[in-house]
Amino acid sequence: MYDPLVNAHPGIGAPHSSSYWVDTAGVAPQDDGPLTHDIDVDVAIIGAGYTGLSCALHLAREHGVRAVVLEANQVAWGCSGRNGSFARISGGRVPLAELISRYGEREAKHYFAEMTAALNTVRGLIREGNIDCDVQPDGVFKVASQAKHVDALKREVGLYNDVLNYAAQFVSEAQVQDVHRGAESFGALYMPDGFSMHPLKLAWGIHRLAREAGATVHVGSPVVDWTSSKGSHRLVTPGGVVTARKVVVATNGYTSTTLNSATAGRVLPVHSQIIVTRPLSAEEKRQTLPGSECMFDTRNLLSYYRRLPDDRILFGGRSAITGRESESPQHRQNLHDALCRKFPALTGIEVDYNWGGWVAVSESSLPFIYRLPELENVFSGGGYAGSGVSFSVQVGKRLAQMVAGDPKPTAVDFLHQSPKRFPFQPFLRMGQRMAYAWYRFKDAQ
CATH class of the missing domain: 3.50.50.60 (FAD/NAD(P)-binding domain)
Structure with missing residues (x-):
């Protein structure tokens, strides 16, 4: 590469x-x-x-x-x-x-x-x-991947509201389940x-x-x-x-x-990698991402993901350090593991696409x-x-x-x-x- x-x-x-x-x-x-x-x-x-x-x-x-x-x-x-x-x-x-x-x-x-x-x-x-x-409908969620990240998200919502006069919202753990099922969803910052x-x-x-x-x-x-x-x-x-x-x-x-x-x-140049799954069944959609909103989490090495119009899930994150390392199948596997950890209902799901590139x-x-x-x-x-x-x-x-x-x-x-x-x-x-x-x-x- x-x-x-x-x-x-x-x-x-x-x-x-x-x-x-x-x-x-x-x-x-x-x-x-x-x-x-x-x-x-x-x-x-x-x-x-x-x-x-x-x-x-x-x-x-x-x-x-x-x-x-x-x-x-x-x-x-x-x-x-x-x-x-x-x-x-x-x-x-x-x-x-x-x-x-x-x-x-x-x-x-x-x-x-x-x-x-x-x-x-x-x-x-x-x-x-x-x-x-x-183009998909508007909606961006920054999802707390750990319970200890919730307070920071609430403070961030306050800055958006009070300093920038922007209508960001905090979404509780119970409410976020409407758009983000599975694990690692303890609340979210929502931007309309x-x-x-x-x-x-x-x-x-x-x-x-x-x-x-x-x-x-x-x-x-x-x-x-x-x-x-x-x-x-x-x-x-x-x-x-x-x-x-x-x-x-x-x-x-x-x-x-x-x-x-x-x-x-x-x-x-920092390498970012993406996988795309096979299309989900109706039940898999219900247990993972019922909607099409943009999602990313609060990890230091964050993941970003969404459900595509044909019901596949796109899931990405940081991977290799060098171009030579980028071809290693381990990076694909790491993303697959992270996806299944976040959405246990998708454990073992097939991945149809895998690629990467450089962000700056x-x-x-x-x-x-x-x-x-x-x-x-x-x-x-x-x-x-x-x-x-x-x-x-x-x-x-x-x-x-x-x-x-x-x-x-x-x-x-x-x-x-x-x-x-x-x-x-x-x-x-x-x-x-x-x-x-x-x-x-x-x-x-």
């Missing part, structure tokens, strides 16, 4: 990895094929996931700029086509109490407003673009805004809208060399050279450390939308920490504003600061391995 800390680039025109999403997405929309000759452009966008496609779309629609998108493999080949499918008010992985402690109530309110706007941006694109992506959908269909829909607006999307065209001189950027692909005045880096967790020294070391965690565990100080007219967004389905689309929109000349398109100061590089980079994965061991120990208490 491609490993951003090891491999120079993700590949050249590789097909999508096998997954439930790929098997159920239908036919991909038309792209512009691999780049076959040298071109000179105003804006080049590296990466055709949610961020890059949204940036291309909004540049064309709102700023009259027809960008060229360069994708190493296929549109949404990375996390945008592999994720857990939750579009919600989220971004990064910093608890609300810690966010308020770090930045104060005012900044937390601005950030919450931006995350809310992100969800509405996705809703708007789906509606206006007639994107058929199997947030939905699940088919993530690859969503990406393909945004791709279609971007090309209709005038963007060009070249697949099979990884950037294998990048040099800059006198305000111009030379991006070398296997089929041709792109000379660009402005560049947007939208590769997030798939950013190779060799892409450019200015972007290296600013995110840690920044040093602050929060996203970024910034202009690189080391390079002229280069912009980047990412660091969603596995919570980026809606926020990545918003980041693409904000990057388009920055490319068009707005230096700070949001009221959130920390979003526009250069993300710090991770210290001791040769030892990052050793530290991650130690952290995972500690988290597993804590989750078992």
Whole structure:
């Protein structure tokens, strides 16, 4: 498996990895094929996931700029086509109490407003673009996997209500059984805004809208060399050279450390894995997830899950440390064990799909939308920490504003600061391995 800390680039025109999403997405929309000759452009966008496609779309629609998108493999080949499918008010992985402690109530309110706007941006694109992506009814539950987590959830509900003026609710252990049967459900924090959908269909829909607006999307065209001189950027692909005045880096967790020294070391790629079961019987649905709401738990190494429209269960969580380890069947088994522990009625259930991919965690565990100080007219967004389905689309929109000349398109100061590089980079994965061991120990208490 491609490993951003090891491999120079993700590949050249590789097909999508096998997954439930790929098997159920239908036919991909038309792209512009691999780049076959040298071109000179105003804006080049590296990466055709949610961020890059949204940036291309909004540049064309709102700023009259027809960008060229360069994708190493296929549109949404990375996390945008592999994720857990939750579009919600989220971004990064910093608890609300810690966010308020770090930045104060005012900044937390601005950030919450931006995350809310992100969800509405996705809703708007789906509606206006007639994107058929199997949208499910709203509802997000953060489920207490242990009884001792209930008090923290209640405090979090209080912060949402009192500081953010948002109508989050605490759901008691008895009440949560209406939507989440089985074990490890001692109560929940409920957010009324947030939905699940088919993530690859969503990406393909945004791709279609971007090309209709005038963007060009070249697949099979990884950037294998990048040099800059006198305000111009030379991006070398296997089929041709792109000379660009402005560049947007939208590769997030798939950013190779060799892409450019200015972007290296600013995110840690973290592997997340998903399994999908066979379809459930009516009784199995009744004993597990009667509804279709988005679910995730309160473990340090959290699990996320939902019932799909065809009555399968999607279940995901953190797994391997390196790309080489990701193929081990043990990670699939670990997810299966966690699913059956949570829902004893599914003990021994068959798993029909198993896949994984890289999410990106920044040093602050929060996203970024910034202009690189080391390079002229280069912009980047990412660091969603596995919570980026809606926020990545918003980041693409904000990057388009920055490319068009707005230096700070949001009221959130920390979003526009250069993300710090991770210290001791040769030892990052050793530290991650130690952290995972500690988290597993804590989750078992």
